[in-house]
Amino acid sequence: MTVQELPGAAAAYPAFTLRTDPAPLLPDTEPYRVLGLGTDSPLDPALMRRLYEGLVRGRRYNAQATALTKQGRLAVYPSSTGQEACEIAAALVLQEQDWLFPSYRDTLAAVARGLDPVEALTLLRGDWHTGYDPREHRIAPLCTPLATQLPHAVGLAHAARLAGDDVVALAMVGDGGTSEGDFHEALNFAAVWQAPVVFLVQNNGFAISVPLAKQTAAPSLAHKAVGYGMPGRLVDGNDAAAVHEVLGEAMRLARSGGGPTLVEAVTYRMEAHTNADDATRYRGDAEVEAWRAHDPVDLLERELTGRGLLDEETIRTVREGAETMAADLRARMNADPVLDPMELFAHVYAEQTSQLREQAAMLRDELEAGAGR
Amino acid sequence: MTVQELPGAAAAYPAFTLRTDPAPLLPDTEPYRVLGLGTDSPLDPALMRRLYEGLVRGRRYNAQATALTKQGRLAVYPSSTGQEACEIAAALVLQEQDWLFPSYRDTLAAVARGLDPVEALTLLRGDWHTGYDPREHRIAPLCTPLATQLPHAVGLAHAARLAGDDVVALAMVGDGGTSEGDFHEALNFAAVWQAPVVFLVQNNGFAISVPLAKQTAAPSLAHKAVGYGMPGRLVDGNDAAAVHEVLGEAMRLARSGGGPTLVEAVTYRMEAHTNADDATRYRGDAEVEAWRAHDPVDLLERELTGRGLLDEETIRTVREGAETMAADLRARMNADPVLDPMELFAHVYAEQTSQLREQAAMLRDELEAGAGR
Amino acid sequence: MTAAATLAAKPATMAQALQRAMRDAMAEDARVHVLGEDVGTLGGVFRVTDGLAKEFGEDRCTDTPLAEAGILGTAVGMAMYGLRPVVEMQFDAFAYPAFEQLISHVAKMRNRTRGAMPLPIVVRVPYGGGIGGVEHHSDSSEAYYMATPGLKVVAPATVADAYGLLREAIDCDDPVVFLEPKRLYWSKADWSPHPVEPIGRAVVRRTGRSATLITYGPSVPVCLEAAEAAKEEGWDLEVVDLRSLVPFDDETVCASVRRTGRAVVVHESTGFGGPGGEIAARVTERCFHHLEAPVLRVAGFDIPYPPPMLERHHLPGVDRVLDAVARLQWEA
Amino acid sequence: MTAAATLAAKPATMAQALQRAMRDAMAEDARVHVLGEDVGTLGGVFRVTDGLAKEFGEDRCTDTPLAEAGILGTAVGMAMYGLRPVVEMQFDAFAYPAFEQLISHVAKMRNRTRGAMPLPIVVRVPYGGGIGGVEHHSDSSEAYYMATPGLKVVAPATVADAYGLLREAIDCDDPVVFLEPKRLYWSKADWSPHPVEPIGRAVVRRTGRSATLITYGPSVPVCLEAAEAAKEEGWDLEVVDLRSLVPFDDETVCASVRRTGRAVVVHESTGFGGPGGEIAARVTERCFHHLEAPVLRVAGFDIPYPPPMLERHHLPGVDRVLDAVARLQWEA
């Protein structure tokens, strides 16, 4: 018997019980917040310091990467400026053995997890599709086809659980991505399999030019969780402490066999979709400015300073560290990558087919002829 | 401003309001029921009589169609025996100008809407893919790829609404079909566009051999509605009066501009998936027998008889009518359909391409050569 | 082209001509609706639908939720109700989520219903490479569409054809996959809107006597350039622009090959299993005894589309076309 | 085949051999997992996974929710973690919802990651017609897969190959689309499990001197029958069973065609844009001066797969193969 229970001997119709109680799955009506509330519930100073450093460096990283597009050093850059609280919290909440499944906007999360920033930017520089070994870093390739990485996260988490390994997968997707069929299928598989996976939706208000109102009529994106039988959580995506806490709880639930959680982080994309986009076509300055007042870096800095968890000295050190990182990134990205066109044929199959060998030979001849000229 | 409202002048963080209140979207915890409760809230005698006749004829139709598979007159038949309350209520709730989007299991709904049963069975007999003009009957082709008909229903309803026409689309899908990405995308588009469409999920407990517990962890399938911002309704799918009422309400909501509704009808597939399936491989007799005690035809017959809305005489007339229908169907299906192989090339494009003309000529030559032998 | 049209000709890009085609079709026929991701307010990421939402309202040019199967699936329903939807898939690889709707419904609906329910849908796909796009932004997916009976498959190569063929496609009662070569979006010509040869007709873009280059879409300019360069080697190359892969214009193509006796098929799509195989095979079937050499193919390599910094090695360029021409057994 | 294996041979169907391949692979390698719709308790609608859930548990042979993109997408994740998933798509047309996962991830992952993350996934697709299935149950979709670099595409035609090639596919570090000809599921042979020629090798099933029939999968028995019938007309036909479309065995195929000088490609998939074009084109490129006649193709018509009562007119049968052979310009 599944949903439909057997009719009792006396009953004229089959007894019915909900598979799960929906009440605890429903998100709160307000995003969860920690910072800027004027309360003084304790914060972990070490964690806050790590978050703060991550946010400052992250902001700098975004600025540097955007600058690199202008210098022609990156083909394109989808900036996460304004969303650094989500990016950094997502990275910091992971344990060594956990897996991150980033979307194309999440190079910052990958870098914050420890990936070399140049390797993280390989895709966007254009010398190859993925610049790192996903297994070495437990970071899946940055994913461009929207929401397609979500079933991967579920499958990997499921496989790890079957193996008895202590691994949780954290998968990132945008508000627009929640409309894709793959989002639905991934969440459903995760819930049915009780896979140890956490879905983080960064609701930054837009999918390129399309505002959330044209994307969904749901009370919130977190409410989608109910339809899969998993808990939905709503969090202020500019509040790094809150995002870390909510994600941390979801990770613990997953790790302890409690299955998946859907987390919606409400945030805002401060810059255009990418450097190639013109955001003035679809949104006004007033909206952007209003969000600037809720900047994730400022918010955390204010709170930590107010609480005495951050002093001028530390702020300066952190900022200097960020500048060094940026200078280093700039320098390394200014060097032309060394490319071998013959690599085009190297990884299509485990072993080159005779057809690819022929084609490789043709290109080699062309290259040699060209070099000879 | 969309979900994320602008921060107020005073607030340190952006105000947030849910797009819609989730409470009214949530289904009840019990399927809605009308029959067999021992209450005597009024029932519309004429409607009940039409439902009853539909159920009796529908049951007979299912039996006849199954018999036709044994006689080799149908290639395959996915029976809706046990689900007649859903099939008939779905058909009767529609107005003349409304559209029905049936799945491959819903030939009965199409027949109850007025389609010639032989035309409805064309697909399953195998002489062509669709046996009727969908526009003439406002019945979309019976749909085999699961859930793919749902976006069609949304698009059609949306187009009708844009034209200012009073048209509602009713789309049918199974419990298994709710796992497909197309289900998700269709419901989301419908809610965003506030399209006049009603989604009827017949939760018959199985997708071929796969029980609902392996299909979803949701409290109920109706709970999926919340994530799209549309109301979810749960109804006893074997209670024809209840299904008709719940669907009717949803149709009225859609018709009045109130947008889509997701209705889950809890029912049971009494026979195997199709005649080609062996249900004993995945479920026991006890379960089937238990559901037999909640048979939709019996349930309605008992109630109406008890209330004095149905007498022996009427029952006999209705059953005789069903027998006549079945005999007629049998007779007509025993005649071999007249087929023209050349039709294979007739409808691929509005105008035959030169390639198809060549191929048609080849087949014509073959046929003539064969006839000559 | 009428004299009046010629007189009014002004410089226009292919993107502008495409926009104009939709604009004119929408103005003439209220059943024409445009839908897709970012096609409304933004005017599309390539600005091909620029201004349509403003001129015709968001109900006629609609920003949809982000779901390609949903876009094409709802377009099917809209067409069932009598509209003529023009759907934009943002990039070639992002049409793949809509594959089931395209193959199992769009391509088959007319046939399934014995002609009762044609689906006049245009699926616009910005396609192909050469624009430095990161992965999944440069696929040439025409082989998938060609192999699917019930679809027409069109690819313009000129500004005039961009307009004329898109108008034709929107007027067509069959579903059309309309492949817009991304790297030609900003190509320019002096042009004013005018009708062109119908879908299903190839056009000889350059006459020649030595050999025929059979091509379409983004490779047409490459072949024309190659033909110019070939003069130096003493080859007078004919260039046939197919314009539509389905229906295929056997007549024009074979007439050319019978005249020249030699042919090279040129396209950007991968070679193996790509359009070139079909084209070479059918030309050979029909012109075998006119052929001095096997029909050769110049195509993208049989690899996933390369990253931006390597794409130039993959794309068939003038040199590769000339190399193929040189292999057409001239000594024989 | 070892003597011992031959001795133990017993009648088996292709479905049984496929089941046995998965069973043996699962027994030998704990990383092999089977997943799909109805593959567990039911053993698959064609019973090809019969008994696997019982023997290995539901965690190894899993009934998934009904969502093909989800099935293949989660299989990608499982493979990323080191498993070797064998995925069943219930019917050919029901693999289309998984198209994006297949094209954009399964085919490309190794390449994207510079070889760091191969995906050893087998996608089993019961494919093709001839079983009286209603629409969407009889598609021949190999053209889509062939046109996608990164995928291997395999189709067995014999009971021994069903086992041997599926074992090979499961062992293979590349993703394999494994096309199981539905109408051969119940074909029988005396057989015991044994290794076969590797993926990528074609096999001459029948030697002959007059012409070569190039074929694979469900059309192999048709060609063998045609070859028998051709004896009456005085033609001694060679039959090459490709076994894998990707990689393609140019060597074996061309060696045969060079010997015979004439060739016909036979498959059930539609002709236009189907595999036959590629095959004919590449054979012609390589064997042009050995050819006495153009390579001809016998294929399904360029139409959506017909309803059950008409499918026999669509499927290439012995007569159509012989008609094509007759057109190979014997008089020349």
Ligand SMILES: Cc1ncc(C[n+]2csc(CCOP(=O)(O)OP(=O)(O)O)c2C)c(N)n1
């Ligand atoms: C399947 C697919 N369709 C379309 C696109 C093109 N595209 C790239 S980003 C984007 C918008 C994504 O919005 P959202 O999911 O909210 O993420 P954000 O950009 O806001 O981070 C679109 C439509 C894509 N990458 N993949």
Ligand SMILES: Cc1ncc(C[n+]2csc(CCOP(=O)(O)OP(=O)(O)O)c2C)c(N)n1
């Ligand atoms: C896209 C797709 N995948 C798989 C199938 C094969 N199939 C046919 S019916 C069925 C089960 C459907 O279950 P459900 O949706 O519950 O409908 P029911 O059969 O119970 O009416 C499956 C898997 C299909 N028709 N379409």
Ligand SMILES: [Mg+2]
């Ligand atoms: Mg967004």
Ligand SMILES: [Mg+2]
């Ligand atoms: Mg069901």
